[in-house]
Amino acid sequence: MSFAGQTTLIMGVLNVTPDSFSDGGRWASTDAAIAHGLELAAQGAHIVDVGGESTRPGAERVPVPAELERVLPVVRELAGRGIRVSIDTMNSETARAAVDAGAQLVNDVSGGLADPAMGPLVADRGVDYVVMHWRGHSRTMNDLAHYTDAAREIREELFRRVDALEADGVAPERIIVDPGLGFAKTSDHNWDVLRHLRDFETAGLPVLLGASRKRFLSDLMWDGATPQDRDLPSAVVAALAAREGVWGVRVHDVVSTRIALDVVRHWDGGSAAMGTESGRGIR
Numbered sequence: 001m002s003f004a005g006q007t008t009l010i011m012g013v014l015n016v017t018p019d020s021f022s023d024g025g026r027w028a029s030t031d032a033a034i035a036h037g038l039e040l041a042a043q044g045a046h047i048v049d050v051g052g053e054s055t056r057p058g059a060e061r062v063p064v065p066a067e068l069e070r071v072l073p074v075v076r077e078l079a080g081r082g083i084r085v086s087i088d089t090m091n092s093e094t095a096r097a098a099v100d101a102g103a104q105l106v107n108d109v110s111g112g113l114a115d116p117a118m119g120p121l122v123a124d125r126g127v128d129y130v131v132m133h134w135r136g137h138s139r140t141m142n143d144l145a146h147y148t149d150a151a152r153e154i155r156e157e158l159f160r161r162v163d164a165l166e167a168d169g170v171a172p173e174r175i176i177v178d179p180g181l182g183f184a185k186t187s188d189h190n191w192d193v194l195r196h197l198r199d200f201e202t203a204g205l206p207v208l209l210g211a212s213r214k215r216f217l218s219d220l221m222w223d224g225a226t227p228q229d230r231d232l233p234s235a236v237v238a239a240l241a242a243r244e245g246v247w248g249v250r251v252h253d254v255v256s257t258r259i260a261l262d263v264v265r266h267w268d269g270g271s272a273a274m275g276t277e278s279g280r281g282i283r
């Protein structure tokens with residue numbers, strides 16, 4: 001389904017981890033994470049995506065109790081203040097606890113592959129569910145980046161997961177798909193996905209895109225550019241993706257994304273003043 005012409009949702013990234021590639025350690029304490037989550041919402045994030053396990057290439061798994069300790073107090077506090085929270089996890093146990101603490105959306109980078117109990121859990125709780133294209137855990141994913149026709153194969157693999165999850169009982173209207181930029185994909189694969197973004201919309205499901213600060217954007221930049229330096233190309237990608245009709249973008253820098261999306265709205269003839277769009281919320 002194309003959401004072109006509608007408000008593109010901004011999902012602000014809140015990594016409560018010591019080692020995420022783009023913002024590792026900055027929001028590792030509960031208080032700092034809550035403060036940053038409130039800041040993201042105040043800046044205009046429609047959803048705050050709380051994660052306790054880094055998925056950067058090479059990262060080791062985090063045991064569920066440690067993941068829960070990181071994310072639960074943050075989810076509870078932000079949801080308690082009326083913020084829409086998503087939980088970025090591959091573990092059904094963490095998803096269950098986070099939903100019970102107020103999360104409205106489960107964002108599973110493995111699309112249900114890492115934990116077979118995830119589909120049934122999401123079906124049972126009736127929450128929205130981001131199904132991302134994934135081929136394997138962070139330690140091995142760079143070795144799995146082999147395709148002959150990347151966008152087509154990624155799309156087919158992703159929609160096979162959608163079928164499996166619907167067979168688990170997940171309602172189709174709860175599913176959001178994400179091509180998973182950077183996960184078992186080289187820069188060329190990522191650009192191929194972006195060139196074919198509309199193909200991911202043809203099945204009628206909303207598309208979420210996570211390009212923010214990812215390494216392939218440094219193809220465009222100077223040597224030594226930091227992940228934060230990638231906020232400009234991230235915002236440009238968000239704007240282009242909005243015009244391609246994506247439902248939402250997952251980003252670290254909400255302010256630049258919001259300005260970029262406001263430009264799109266004005267370009268397309270939107271009448272709202274800069275920054276006043278309230279957003280459609282979660283479907």
Ligand code: PMM
Nearest residue numbers: 020021022107130132178180181210
């Ligand atoms: N990327 C990361 C983590 N979670 N979730 C979705 N749905 N899509 C993504 O592209 C995605 C994600 C890795 O980025 P980070 O370490 O900066 O959070």
